[in-house]
Amino acid sequence: MKTSEAAKLFASKDDFLLLTHRNPDGDTVGSAAALCRALRRAGKTAYLFRNDEITAKYRPFAEPYLAPEGYAGRFTVAVDVAAEKLLPTGFSGKVDFCVDHHPSNTGYAPKSLIAPSKASCGEIVMQLIKALNGSIEPEEADLLYVAVSTDCGCFVYANTKADTLRAAAELLDCGAHNQELNVRLFRKVSRARMKLEGMIFSGMEYYRGGKISFVTITQDMLRAAGAVEDDLDDISGLAGRAEGAALSITLREQENGESRISLRSSPEVDCSEICAVFGGGGHAMAAGCTIQSSPEKAKRMLLDVIDEVWK
Amino acid sequence: MKTSEAAKLFASKDDFLLLTHRNPDGDTVGSAAALCRALRRAGKTAYLFRNDEITAKYRPFAEPYLAPEGYAGRFTVAVDVAAEKLLPTGFSGKVDFCVDHHPSNTGYAPKSLIAPSKASCGEIVMQLIKALNGSIEPEEADLLYVAVSTDCGCFVYANTKADTLRAAAELLDCGAHNQELNVRLFRKVSRARMKLEGMIFSGMEYYRGGKISFVTITQDMLRAAGAVEDDLDDISGLAGRAEGAALSITLREQENGESRISLRSSPEVDCSEICAVFGGGGHAMAAGCTIQSSPEKAKRMLLDVIDEVWK
Numbered sequence: 085m086k087t088s089e090a091a092k093l094f095a096s097k098d099d100f101l102l103l104t105h106r107n108p109d110g111d112t113v114g115s116a117a118a119l120c121r122a123l124r125r126a127g128k129t130a131y132l133f134r135n136d137e138i139t140a141k142y143r144p145f146a147e148p149y150l151a152p153e154g155y156a157g158r159f160t161v162a163v164d165v166a167a168e169k170l171l172p173t174g175f176s177g178k179v180d181f182c183v184d185h186h187p188s189n190t191g192y193a194p195k196s197l198i199a200p201s202k203a204s205c206g207e208i209v210m211q212l213i214k215a216l217n218g219s220i221e222p223e224e225a226d227l228l229y230v231a232v233s234t235d236c237g238c239f240v241y242a243n244t245k246a247d248t249l250r251a252a253a254e255l256l257d258c259g260a261h262n263q264e265l266n267v268r269l270f271r272k273v274s275r276a277r278m279k280l281e282g283m284i285f286s287g288m289e290y291y292r293g294g295k296i297s298f299v300t301i302t303q304d305m306l307r308a309a310g311a312v313e314d315d316l317d318d319i320s321g322l323a324g325r326a327e328g329a330a331l332s333i334t335l336r337e338q339e340n341g342e343s344r345i346s347l348r349s350s351p352e353v354d355c356s357e358i359c360a361v362f363g364g365g366g367h368a369m370a371a372g373c374t375i376q377s378s379p380e381k382a383k384r385m386l387l388d389v390i391d392e393v394w395k
Numbered sequence: 396m397k398t399s400e401a402a403k404l405f406a407s408k409d410d411f412l413l414l415t416h417r418n419p420d421g422d423t424v425g426s427a428a429a430l431c432r433a434l435r436r437a438g439k440t441a442y443l444f445r446n447d448e449i450t451a452k453y454r455p456f457a458e459p460y461l462a463p464e465g466y467a468g469r470f471t472v473a474v475d476v477a478a479e480k481l482l483p484t485g486f487s488g489k490v491d492f493c494v495d496h497h498p499s500n501t502g503y504a505p506k507s508l509i510a511p512s513k514a515s516c517g518e519i520v521m522q523l524i525k526a527l528n529g530s531i532e533p534e535e536a537d538l539l540y541v542a543v544s545t546d547c548g549c550f551v552y553a554n555t556k557a558d559t560l561r562a563a564a565e566l567l568d569c570g571a572h573n574q575e576l577n578v579r580l581f582r583k584v585s586r587a588r589m590k591l592e593g594m595i596f597s598g599m600e601y602y603r604g605g606k607i608s609f610v611t612i613t614q615d616m617l618r619a620a621g622a623v624e625d626d627l628d629d630i631s632g633l634a635g636r637a638e639g640a641a642l643s644i645t646l647r648e649q650e651n652g653e654s655r656i657s658l659r660s661s662p663e664v665d666c667s668e669i670c671a672v673f674g675g676g677g678h679a680m681a682a683g684c685t686i687q688s689s690p691e692k693a694k695r696m697l698l699d700v701i702d703e704v705w706k
Binding site: 283 | 549552556557563565568582584585590593594596598599
């Protein structure tokens, strides 16, 4: 469906319920909240589904739009949700419309507005809001900036395109407070997170002369740092900062003693092939798996498999 | 002078020598190298002054343009140099033209192209190259992307404006390889740097219930991490990551035992007022000074002065 058609359809509906995806990130929360505000501005009743998985970092952006107890809505829109299994529990088969940018979108919704060339769902919602209301208000620009900027790591990730930068520029023109938002989203971290990063960088291990960087995060480390789930945002990205590492591995000891593994790589290594051995999966350059063993044992098993797979 | 006038003047000159500033950053190196390449494309002889202070991070961008031994040039252009004291030694009074974006530019050059509203000098050089040659080639776009992106921390710093993002978008359209450049400029760090960051985050101290964050970097730490000057890029920015800190302090023990201090703050604290007590200076939100004492003693002196100045 085209943006203009989607806007017309939305104009004909009312009582919107907007869904964010599991493990909500800035794109799903910012996009859904911006759309919610714009729909209200167009005279509609609109709320965000109360997704309890929204973390402290993004909760304040969603808070003013969360549905009251008992609100079910009559037109359900999934925002930035690539597949039905990523919907909050109970919404399978109940989505009326999907706005998304994931190339892997399964087309589960009866009607969709999907633009797989966009780095963020926020860029699609931005166009939709303009088609709906003719303009973007500063509060919406802030929420859309959250969506656009977080999905590309503040324009540093490989998905950043000229269009991404132009969308952000337009949001600044519409009044987005990038200065305050950047500090909040990308700059400031909790003292517990800093302490944990201290342990991570001090304890980083290297194999194959530095081609492999290895971070282990144990329950003891989390306790010592006072770190909770909210402090672990993108923690698996840290191992990859090491110069010379083609494969970076983050092993997180779970509360039940298992080891959850995250792999990131440059194109010369296939992460998904390695993770598949342990029943995991993902992409060639980013994959994950869980090994039912203690960190020390899981590390040895993993390195042995890597020796087999990556000659 | 307007961009079009500057382009006309440059077209009438030959044998350019382009100067980068002391403690060269990505903006001065990227801007000068891009301009150098564009001048050559316009049929001119042009070289960068061999600034020995260019660090390993930026050296590869400057290398192909560095002047051969004995080259003096006939038209000397200072690029991104705000004041004569920031010129390489021996160039006082010898600059013919200055291209710059610093609002504090002292107007030391007989002719100048200055746009203080720009976040980077790269954005000015970009317009100048278009006026000179009608287009920007991919190699120039890469160099200009280095200039624009590094001066705003990849679009995260407070100086990032809509125009900054649009300039970057245009450079991507011209063929800049932002993906590779971002990894190189903002993502990868040396193993020594990671080890040092581990020590920094583990040893971070807090005062006034967390309103002040304090990082001490001793010569012993540098030795233990194997860190050299190249590994210390923007190291004073780390203390400010601590959530809740309104004033962040980085103290670096020098080889001669003195303590070099860098202060960063939110608007409620005036860094320059604190540093002025020790004969230093800077801006309200970023200033520096040197205290002729050991780290431990300098820290006490500094905290005492802060107690006086910041009630």
